Amino acid sequence: MVNKIKEFDLDSQWYFTTLKSIGDAVIATDKEGKILFLNSVAESLTGWLSNEAVGLPLEKVFNIINEETLEKVENPVSTVIKTGKVVGLANHTLLINKEGKKIPIDDSGAPIQNEEGDIIGVVLVFRDISERRQARRTILKAEEDYKKLFNSMVAGFAHHKVIFDDNGKPIDYVFLEINPAFEKFTGLQKDLIIGKKVTEALPGIVDSDFDWIGYYGEVSLTGERKSFEQYFEPLDKWYSVEVYSSEKGYFTVIFTDITRIKRTEQELKNSERKYREAYNRGQFYKDLFAHDINNILQNVLSSVDTILLANEKPEGKDISDDMLKTITEQVNRGAKLVSNVRSLSEIDDAKIVLGEIESFNFIEKAVKYVEECYKEKNLKITIDAENRSYNVIANELILDVFENVLINAVKYNDNTEIEIIIKISKEKKDKRNFTKFEFMDNGIGIQEERKQNVFERTNRKSFNGMGLGLSLVNHIISKYEGHIWVEDRVKNDYTKGSNFVILIPEVT
Template sequence: MGSLKSFEDLYSKLFRIKASDSDTVRNEKILNILLIVLFFINILFVIFILFITGFRHIEDPELMTLITISGFMFLAIFIIFIVNRYTSTSIASIFFLLFLIIIIISSDRPEELVSGRSLISWVIPVILGSFLIKPIASTIIATIEIFIIRIIALLYGLPVSIPSLFVLFFISLIIWFSARTLNNTMSFLSKSRKKYERAYQRINFYKDIFTHDIGNILQNLQSSVDLFQLYWNEPKKVEDIKEILNIFNSQVKRAEKLITNVKRISDIEDERTKIKNVNVLSILKKVISQINILYKSKNLEINLSSYKERNILVKANDFLLDVFDNILSNAVIHNKNTPKKIMIKISEVLEKNQEYVKFEIMDNGVGIESSMKKKIFERGPIKIEAKRGIGLGLPICKKIIDLYKGKIWVEDRIEGQPNKGSNFIILIPKT
């Protein structure tokens, strides 16, 4: 069962073309399909030759030549596959087209190649080149083929069929125009699909907010109204009535915060291209100052350790303030210890040739259970049983960091002990 699943995964990765595939991935899979077709054709050719000869004349020079050519074909197919898989699809496509042209030249007589009777064979690389490389490649390949035909004609002293050369080049122009039109259409459809997918996700997002968050607020308000009506005429319930009014007030504030967060998400999406160089140290110090003022009575200790004392520039925007504010606020609110300690460490890291500024925001709070470490960044009707009620905050943070092409995740402050506090890690591309 496991081997079948592995085979399905391999098949999907190498050959199955999906609507969501990029142009490069799609071309890579098309080339893989063409290579596997050639591979099996070559196998059938060898089996056919051996079957016809009855496996008796293996040492016949002509038969040995055919088998040797087949061996070289297997080798060429393997090399092109490796290049396509591990280096560049464009380079692999060029090798493949050259390979096809060599097959065409070696599989027909010179008279056929220059007279126009092999026109269909010459057209095949022209068609494939327009899709595997670029539409304009069709005319380039046709020009190269015309040059090769002229060389063959000169070498063998044969007359060239000028009309067939004209037809070949004219066909290449038609293929170029058709491939370019098809590429533009596919690009438009891909953009439209992504646009409608985003719209669909946004609709589901707002639907979730209204069915889950707003519904929960309204339910709390309705329960408070019912209690208020029950206690209204009872003088002894004055304290209870005050508590009910506090609930009213807290739910209204909760609704206001929810509306602010939803608007923030809309603003983030609108600001998708407005990334600039920002001094992250300045932003972080501003947030720390605000948190210290806001939670002055909370016995709070915030320590900042940075590899540089000023001017740490990253590719971000003003929304970065929201990220730090959200994480630091959660570290204070969901911490029952005294004092409440937050340690912020800033360093540099290199990942896949990209330099990042790394932020580690560690607290001594209640921590986050291992099963929730990924879910807290997701937005959906998830019933979170963790000790930290996050709401919309961290999904917004994730959205902002994704906008910067950065990364955000959470670990245990002390590995293997989630109840000893959290360590939020953020990577933002350095300028």
């Protein structure tokens, strides 16, 4: 502020009123730095009345020091007189008033010039900045507290801006701010992702099953606050997320890493499942031995008793021969039952190793075994195959599969001649190549309502044979990642026999 006046004429009502009415403190001095005028605000801040201060050196009334060093600050009047320019006080300046009270101020000094441009004095304008300083401290303290809170948050925090295409569809979002917990939970560093798109920082997000970009984009548009738990494929982690939007097109997430909790829950579920499986298995074997083995022993004992009684009769030899056949059948039945139990327990207790198996050889072995076990029956088993080369992904348990299916076909057949046709071919299912085995018999067949549960281990009606054998077959085929089902040999007429169909993955 440069004032060009002819002389100091403080009696002039206009100048006096103007200086007196200014809201800041005003002190006017001559060019020697002696006070000519104080307004009421200057009186209040300095503690000096105008009639006391007029004529005194400025330093006496306007005593200023540096807040940090407590050293005196150069009189601004001297600087203005030397430079002829407007000057301001340095930051952190304190005014020591008449009572010794220190008041933080800022000010400016400007030369007063006459019409010839000569400096005839200086006017100082200053103000108490205590409230402003306190407000600034309050703001800085709040910012510091917020920063501490932000950085010490247990939950991850991230603020984003959504990117939309021309049709208003969210296609990406940009990281604007994250906290240290975000870095900890995600492994992403702040200086590497701030300002970047999520598709750049985490390219795999576009292939996720969950539409993260679309979900967050919707929140940024609707402002609806949402909470959810979701697996994040790109980082292989589970998060509990709360998302909200305080401004359209922007969203904020607060989240915690719940991966350990989710995995613990899954482990508990697996443990519970294994416990139930073990319990059910124990009950199954208990019932199995209590029922099937007991029946076998009862049949053997009954046959022995019949032989002993037959020895006293003329036709005893024929009766004994029949009973010996029965005993042989029951012994074979018991041996197969024990073999099946052993195979089933081995599958349950260990991970089986698969490899390349020539299945045709095992088909022939199974046929030979069944023919040996049922010599007294009229069996006609034929194999229908284009060649002998059918390599599948399996192991030696495939023999149990073929034997049990064949035994089942023999046991549940009341015909004088038991006919079984084994057809081997190739089939493609779900874009995978399989070898297809069909066991077609002329037995009693299986009613439609029983076809779905015939392979279940817990089928009580099956304890006299079918259940365990077919349960074992089903279990083995599932380990092979194959398929098994039963259908009518003649469509829609189960009384004409069954066709057990098995698909085992082909070696490629």
